[in-house]
Structures are given as structure tokens and as C-alpha cells.
Amino acid sequence: MRILLAGASGTLGTALRASLSASGHTVLSLVRRAPIAPHEIFWDPSATQPVASLAPLESLDAALCLSGAGIADQRWRATRKQLLRSSRIIPLQALGRIFSSLQHPPATLLTASGINAYADAADSEITEASPLGSGFLAALCREWESTALALATNSLRVTPMRFGAILTPAGGMIKKLLPIFRLGLGGPIGNGRQYMSWVSITDACRAADFLLATPTLSGPVNVVAPVPVTNAQFTRDFAHALHRPAIFPAPAFTLRLAFGQLADEMLLSSARVLPARLTAAGFHFTHPTLPAALTALLK
16 A cells, blocks of 8 residues: 555554555655655644645545544643644644645545543443543544544545554653653552553554554554553552562642643543454454563563
8 A cells, every 4th residue: 555644753653654664555754844754744733735746646545544643742731731732733744735736635534532532431331332531632532533424425535543652662641751660650540440551562553554454443543462450450560560669659739749730631530441343343363462562562
């Protein structure tokens, strides 16, 4: 396949471009700096004409949009919330303008989204049919997905990928936690009973490749491992993989003081999410359980 990738410089985008290329796909990356490789194309998503020439984008098979500022990188002040929104919505709208100008647009668009779309369901299992939430992140995910799904036509399939926490030492949660846990200073968050849905970076990339090759899957798809864990279990498994203790809990009130709204919606909320549609379509996980994933990732 010839695949267009927006958001190629992030942790997931970098891994996914390498994975798709290794699988034999040709991947063109949209970048916002001067291109430094033949596969890179400069674009400005805010411009009326996001790319200088449409010719390299003709006859694409698929496109993936992973654009978006890091959700947990900073406290959610008003300006940060606006950036989180605009960095996701504007690139999708730009892709829509590009597709409408192509003589031969792609047949598939995969977009990033998150399991934060769902309402906090305590320890109840969540699938794609479960109710959505009402907080800031849930509203952001709804607008993110609705912007993408508005691009769907009879000839363009749109599939938002609702990712759980993507586990990789190259970025995200694992990269932030490694120095703390290696010093033996890790511990559960809050009471530790809240569920955490996760997926290894390997399976996140494999799931995207699977969705590209499965034209029957459109609409939101949960990209999470089939065995979610509580935060307490994650803490024990992570510490065990590093041969360290985990005895220093992070109380809820200190997290709220440090992170504000982010703490309640990301760190203390519970999400026992299952990959119902992926599993039903025949996808098999390389790392279905957390110990197996951590062993592979932290070697």
C-alpha cells in the first residue's frame, strides 16, 4: 500500500512508520519542517492549500492521522486545552481539503482517538457499544472522532482508533515512570483500584496494519490489550519487571494539587476497556498480558 502519515514525528508515529515500512508498505510522512528525507512532504494544516503539490499524494491507498499535542504533557489550563483541541481538529480538516482536491483519493482513513471517550465505569467492562463520558477528554474525543467521521464517503472508510495507554520505553507513561521505579520510589496511584487499559507499542502498530487490511471495520475501534489491569496490579508488575519494590503510593489529593483536572480524568478514573471489535475480526495480540508486554519492552 501507499500510505500517507500525519503525526509521524511522535512516539507512535515514529514506531508505526517503521513498522509499516518493514511490512512492505510505502509510507509518505507529512512534516511541518523542511523535509530531510525523500518520503517527507512539507505541509501547513492551517493553510487553505496545506501542501504545495498534490501530485505525490495521488493514488494513495490509505492515510493515517496521529496528529495531536501530548494529553498529559502539561496541566490543563485554558490555553493548553485549546491547543489539545486545535492540534487534533485542524490537521483532520486539512486532510479533508486535500482529499477533496485529489483525483484519486485514498479509500481508508485511520485516525487516533482515545479510550478517554468513555464514561468512568468503575470495574464494569467497556466495549465500543458502551456510553461515552462528559468530561473534557470525553468531549475532546467526541469532537476528534466526529471531525474524522464527517470525512467518510461511499468511497472513503474512516476508522478512529481508541488507544489505551501505549506502553513503550521510548515515550509516554513508561518513559516517565522508569526513572522513578528504577530508584525504588514507585507505588500505586490513589487507592490503586482503578482499571487501566493498555496496549504494547508492538500491538498498537500491528493493530493499525490489521485495520488497514480489514475493510469491514469502520467507525471507532478499541485498540487495547484483552487483559486490562488495576493500577495496583500494574504497579506490582512494573516494579517486578525492574526488580524493584513499589511501596510509595501517590495519594489522590497530591495528584489533584499537582495536576488539577488531569488527575481526575486520566490518573484516577477507571477504564476497563476490551478490544471487542478487534477480537471479533480475528486480531491476535503479541502481548495479551501485562507481564509479557513488560518483559518484551524492558529487555
